[in-house]
Amino acid sequence: MLRDDLRTLWTEPRPPDAPDRVWRDWALLAAGLGGVVLEATLRENVVWRPVAVVFAVWLCVLSLWRRPRPLATVTLAFGSVAVLQLASLVAASGEPVGLDSGVVVLALVYALPRWGSGRDIVLGGTVILTAFALCAVTIETPAGEQAAGFVFLLLPGLIGAAVRFRVTARERQVDQIRSREREQLARELHDTVAHHVSAIVIRAQAGRVLAVTDPAAAVDALDGVEEEGARTLEEMRAMVTALRNPGAGAELAPPAGVADLERLARTAGGRLRVDLGLDGELGTLPPAVDAAVYRIVQESVTNAMRHAVDATEVVVRVTAERHAVRVSVRDNGHRTGRGRAGYGLAGLRERAALLGGKLQAGPGTEQGWHVEAELPRGRTESGAHPRPRR
Template identity: 35%
Template sequence: MGEQRERPGSPWRRWVERTGRGPAWRSTLAVAVLAQLGAWWAGQAQTGRVTLDWFGRLLLLLGPALLLLRHRHPVAVAFGVSAVTLAYLGAGFPRGPEFLSLGVACFAAVVAGHRWAAWGSVGLVWAGHLLVGHWLYRWLPPPGDGPASWVRDAGAGGWILGVLALFELVRVRREQWSRERAARVAAERTRVDEARLRITRELHDVLAHGISVINVQAGVGLALLDTDPEQARAALTTIKETGKEALGEVRQVLDILRAPGEAPRAPAPGLDRIPELVEQAAADGLAVEVTAEGTARPLPPGVDLAAFRIVQEALANVLRHSGGRSARVRLVWRSRALDVRVEDDGPSSDGPAPGTTDGGGDGLVGMRERVAALGGTLETGPRPEGGYAVSVTLPLEALIPREDQWPPA
């Protein structure tokens, strides 16, 4: 359950993902410097235009200044920069550098999801450019200027459409990367929640069984303390051994929490430890008979652990709730499944029926979660002839959990 770092993408992807999130002053300063240098170069190359004066320099600074607010107010900045660009066009200054601020403003609007603002501001500047170049040039500086070329304007329009299409592509890619990132975060959160649920269930099974045995033996020890000290001593010895075993299993689970990704120090319990459950139950006064049918074979770790925990929980509930003093565990090995059945003769005494825990029914819930995670079935309920039965079918083709999914479901 440790933290996993996302693998970095391409430099272009990292730049696009950072666009609109980082500080704006660096890019704004770069745009302002390029605009001033571009205006000087355009003034040298374009004869017949108005010489760039303080007013033109101011307009070239005003556009980048508005870009400082493009992350917070992309729509207002897009139209504000378009107005500054139109003023620069109408003043007759050298063409070219004024469009740099407009491109950055439109890019910010597109990636922020305000495509209509980007297209609208570009359309406004384009309409103003045509109006100035083909009709208003007679009354606007520079004096003696002629009409613009429609062919050149058509080519410029094609370039503008291409740039806007590129901005749209960037927006789509950003949205796709955002969805992928959200999906990865959701998957990681789900994996962590599932691992937490498995560990909680494991701790519940360990503690519920151990505490129930300790409770029964403590009652026996108190009852026989004066009349049969040797039997009371045996009960206390069982309490000590059960507590030690429970603490060991709890420590094993907690070690996984302290060192994520490491293998457990001890193997998870399985059906090979059922004789230990029988001995513990016998020490508590419960006679358990275990029968097996079919050919036993190695189980996937998740199935082996689930079968053991279900038998453990069922026997603990018999001790807590059943009036009977005997129980039967039946294992049936079939070709593609393992059947586990635990039943007692009852009748049920005080408290909930066997198969549940005191009050809340967490034992039965834990059983159902284990079985459902493995694709099996669970049936619990009173037997017609008396007592209670827990019957489980676990498919043997269940997937083996990954190493980072311990304890297995």
């Protein structure tokens, strides 16, 4: 089992989208170089002062590449530590060479498990432990101080590993939410397409029966087949982009839609007043868009009830335009903490993207939390496709 864990660690890829440099890197570099200047100027008992100053500056500069090159920076930094310690041993100075400003090396220790691959972590950890063991053997210090130094050196690495695990766990949860949202959308689309196909079959059977006795009625039946077929193809285009679990069966219950929003507003009322406004032709929305509008409003109102502090009202507006449907949900409370969108909104963004729309959520300029969505209206009953020429 241990061998399998090591193999898994060795093949672990690097985290994606590692930032190259941010303002904190330049602040760290400035603080490190400032510390080097002050220490080199004011401190008296510095062994090999020019070498110590160059070495400290070297460590500060290496910190700029700790994210894109974590293994290389750790190898260069701790390799330099080992070489400098061996040189001190050969010269029989008996004192460690370096400045206290070299503590910036802890940033490299943090970056190794945070941004490195599994291979980088194993190899870089070996370099760190080798350099520490060399210093522990060649420098005469009490065992308690060596143990404390070992913990102090590895603590940033443990923090980096914890941060990486937390970020990875959150990304995994978001992916699971998106997968469930895709599966639910695919089930709804499955039911819709099955309904249209059933209507096509019935109209085709009726046209075949009427073809002999009433040709005009048969032509009308064929027009209906064409209409249902075009609508089915449009729903199928959306379905092929959604991921559905092949082993799951389709739910027979029809999904809730815009017609159910008034009931949602009544049941959600209590601590919060839900001001619902519907505008435009909303009765002929494609089923997938109809269900998405309901899900967006439902999730947004639920989040307002759970997280909006001191809120008294949620304003919901659903507006149908010629080519799009706009959904706006705003509350008048305020959020505690960092105001980050939850997992449910991540799933709604995925659903909106699958339908060719977009969804944005965040704190308002003055108060409350705002959710704005725009979904393509798609094909409606009044927007029939032209019949092909024969």
